[in-house]
Amino acid sequence: MKTCLNLKTVKKVSIACIAALSFASCSNNDNEVELDLATKILFTSNNEDGNVNTFNVGDINSVTRATLNTSVTAADGIYYDSDDDLVVQASRSTFGLEGYTGISLDAPLVSVNVTASVVGTTDMSSPREVAVSNDFYVVADNADVDGNADTPDGRLFVYVKEGNRFNLRNTITTNIKLWGIIFVGNDLYAVADATNKLAVYNNFLSNTSTTTLEASKTIVAEGIVRTHGLTYDAMTDTMILTDIGAASNGQDDGGFHVISNFSSKFRNTANGATLAVSEQTRVSGSNTMMGNPVDVAFDGETGTVFIAEAGNNGGRILAFNNINSGGNLTPVYNASLAKASAVYLHKE
Numbered sequence: 001m002k003t004c005l006n007l008k009t010v011k012k013v014s015i016a017c018i019a020a021l022s023f024a025s026c027s028n029n030d031n032e033v034e035l036d037l038a039t040k041i042l043f044t045s046n047n048e049d050g051n052v053n054t055f056n057v058g059d060i061n062s063v064t065r066a067t068l069n070t071s072v073t074a075a076d077g078i079y080y081d082s083d084d085d086l087v088v089q090a091s092r093s094t095f096g097l098e099g100y101t102g103i104s105l106d107a108p109l110v111s112v113n114v115t116a117s118v119v120g121t122t123d124m125s126s127p128r129e130v131a132v133s134n135d136f137y138v139v140a141d142n143a144d145v146d147g148n149a150d151t152p153d154g155r156l157f158v159y160v161k162e163g164n165r166f167n168l169r170n171t172i173t174t175n176i177k178l179w180g181i182i183f184v185g186n187d188l189y190a191v192a193d194a195t196n197k198l199a200v201y202n203n204f205l206s207n208t209s210t211t212t213l214e215a216s217k218t219i220v221a222e223g224i225v226r227t228h229g230l231t232y233d234a235m236t237d238t239m240i241l242t243d244i245g246a247a248s249n250g251q252d253d254g255g256f257h258v259i260s261n262f263s264s265k266f267r268n269t270a271n272g273a274t275l276a277v278s279e280q281t282r283v284s285g286s287n288t289m290m291g292n293p294v295d296v297a298f299d300g301e302t303g304t305v306f307i308a309e310a311g312n313n314g315g316r317i318l319a320f321n322n323i324n325s326g327g328n329l330t331p332v333y334n335a336s337l338a339k340a341s342a343v344y345l346h347k348e
């Protein structure tokens, strides 16, 4: 079957077959081929060399890797926009967003040198995670705001992508320390760094001026020492929070918590109240290779958790399957990535 060489064609053919219920021309084998060839790319950033490493994780037992070599030397939060063939990361050497165009998934990714052609003003001090809603790119900056490291605070920089520019619309100052952020619909969830708390800012983008903003609601995730990264999968209503434990232990005190049926659990936990650890599933222990898991992505379809591990062995990308009962799991995939800082999973 020659069209197997073109992944998108195969998918379209299979979908058309299913729609027509044409079993004669669409065997079960074709459907299996479609699933096996699903495009799933994990985009990653790091603070070692600032390059974007991509991992084709469509088959977790046969992962292929390619590197987009950038001119920045350290980076965090990462995102991929398939409509624009655009990879975006938050540069920690220029302190602005950088977008690399022409990154198409129509053919397997190969290692290339890239130049940022979508850029913006370099407003930030310590950019971390990036959260995207349509053309709005929000960056969490964890630098101290008020000159007193003992008072928790941070800033959310709200950029709008217009043409090949990231234009700063406004800046929101928070009274929590920031790191991981993610949109769930119109609401922006944020970890309260250095704590075990999860905050939400409802209708976040409706705050159009530069101002300070209190979280709409904050809950405590029992069992976590210090959360850092988070991700949400709408298909399975699953929230995942990482736990870096002590930052000083980069080897074996980290983990992550899976919160299934997240919407109702969050709704039913009052502002300031605690979500019991018995309502969460914890993965941690010596087999997990997690010391400082700083970011997380989740494929709800396969139940696979991807982790950016900043500390263990200098930094790794990890994947875990069969997470339902938690515990001291051995990663199903493990690759070195020095000072790994962020992961973003793109599926099509």
Ligand SMILES: [Ca+2]
Pocket: 144, 145, 146, 147, 148, 149, 150, 151, 152, 153
């Ligand atoms: Ca402060």
Ligand SMILES: [Ca+2]
Pocket: 244, 245, 246, 247, 248, 249, 250, 251, 252, 253, 254, 291, 292
């Ligand atoms: Ca740790």
Ligand SMILES: [Ca+2]
Pocket: 077, 078, 129, 295, 296, 297, 342, 343, 344
């Ligand atoms: Ca991320």
